[in-house]
Every structure is written in structure tokens, then in C-alpha cells.
Amino acid sequence: MNGKRLAALALGLVLLLSGCGSLGTLYTYRSRGLLYTHTVRPLTRHRDPMVVAPAGTASGNMKQIQFRQITIVWDDNAIGEIAKRGGIGTIHYADLETHSYLFNLWTRHTVIVYGTAANPPAASPTTGPDAGPQSGGAP
Amino acid sequence: MNTGRSAVAILAAAFLLAGCLYSNVVAPLDTDMNRTTLGKKEGRASAYSVLWLVSWGDAGVAAAAKNGGLATVNHMDVEVQNILFGLYTKETTIVYGD
Numbered sequence: 001m002n003g004k005r006l007a008a009l010a011l012g013l014v015l016l017l018s019g020c021g022s023l024g025t026l027y028t029y030r031s032r033g034l035l036y037t038h039t040v041r042p043l044t045r046h047r048d049p050m051v052v053a054p055a056g057t058a059s060g061n062m063k064q065i066q067f068r069q070i071t072i073v074w075d076d077n078a079i080g081e082i083a084k085r086g087g088i089g090t091i092h093y094a095d096l097e098t099h100s101y102l103f104n105l106w107t108r109h110t111v112i113v114y115g116t117a118a119n120p121p122a123a124s125p126t127t128g129p130d131a132g133p134q135s136g137g138a139p
Numbered sequence: 140m141n142t143g144r145s146a147v148a149i150l151a152a153a154f155l156l157a158g159c160l161y162s163n164v165v166a167p168l169d170t171d172m173n174r175t176t177l178g179k180k181e182g183r184a185s186a187y188s189v190l191w192l193v194s195w196g197d198a199g200v201a202a203a204a205k206n207g208g209l210a211t212v213n214h215m216d217v218e219v220q221n222i223l224f225g226l227y228t229k230e231t232t233i234v235y236g237d
Contacts, residue, residue, distance in 0.1 A: 033193035033195070037195070040196070041232070
């Protein structure tokens, strides 16, 4: 009797804890190799149609060294900062590249931002006859 | 005492084995499908993982779009294949557009 109860308990737990049916698992699931990982995955989920091959690409990365519970993380992976640094004015989408070695001892996350290059600086005001009245000019 | 030990062992096994014996599912990557036109083209890009030891592959949007020859992406799905609790996994980004 005890055996049957335990078996039922185990079956129930396995079913309850199983990640198969969970959509949430799909979105949080990220397969990582313990020895080596080099993958690229979508970072953004756009709701609107997006242009795939825009003019600009910029990337920034964040490094991590981890030994047991001790982790050191540094550098910048912010999309806005990357775009600003890379001269991207309009961001279309971003991918996330992950490098990892030896039980995550060394990990590098690189955000790759794709977008359209920032507009060039506005041209200086024209001074020709079509430019209109200038400040202080005759009407 | 034996029952207690068995319960602990079963609990441990349940936690360790939690996951999927086998799955092959496709789910949306974006959730707002309001008046979305899929488009005529489809592109796929995959990343793999074997034995929980090595993982590789470019499953990014750029790679999927390039593989399918897409200039505009309208919708994205993700396909996940998982065998034996992650012994082998394949994640595929699917993009639709023109």
C-alpha cells in the first residue's frame, strides 16, 4: 500500500513538475552547454513589421567570470547605449549572442543591435534668396 | 524510516527528472497578432545543445531572415525540440515576412 502511494506521489510530482506543457518554459528556456556555448537568439519580440536589413549594426558586450557563488560582471549591454555608441538612430531589433566556457567560468553576452544610422546633422541654414528673412534683416 | 527515505529519494528523483522526456512544440515569439499579414516568405535558424555539454548555433532574427531571404519580418515563432530531459535540444527561430 505504501509503495502504491509513493508511486502515485512520484507520478504526480513528475507530472506537476514537468516542463513539457508550460509555455512559460519555452520562453525562459535557454539551452546552455556546460563545456562550451556559442549561440545567438532573438532578444526582442517586435509587435510590428520590422525591416531586417537596415543600414546600421552595433554591438556591445557584458563579461562575466563566475567561480561557484562568486560572480564578477562588468561592461555595458544596454541597447540604448550600444545604439548611441554605434551611431544608430532608429533601432529595429536586437539579437543576443552568448559565449560560455567551462561550466560558465567565463561567459560573454553580446547584444547586437540592428537599426538605421542616425540622421546626419542638419545642414546649416541657407542664406540664399529663398531662405526667407533673416533675423535683423530688412523686410 | 524506510518510508521517509523512500519519500526523499522519490522527491529527489522527481526534481531531477523534472522536464520533458520528449517535446516538439511551436509557440509564438511575439504575441500581438492583430491584423498581422504573415507574408510570402519564411526563414528558419536553429541553435543546438547536446549532452548538456556543448551548445552552438545562430538562431537570431538576422540569421533566420537571411536564410529565408526576408527583407521585412512580420511575425516570429519559436520551435523547441527536446529529447530525454535536454540530452538533445534544438531551438529554431521561425520568421515570416516578405
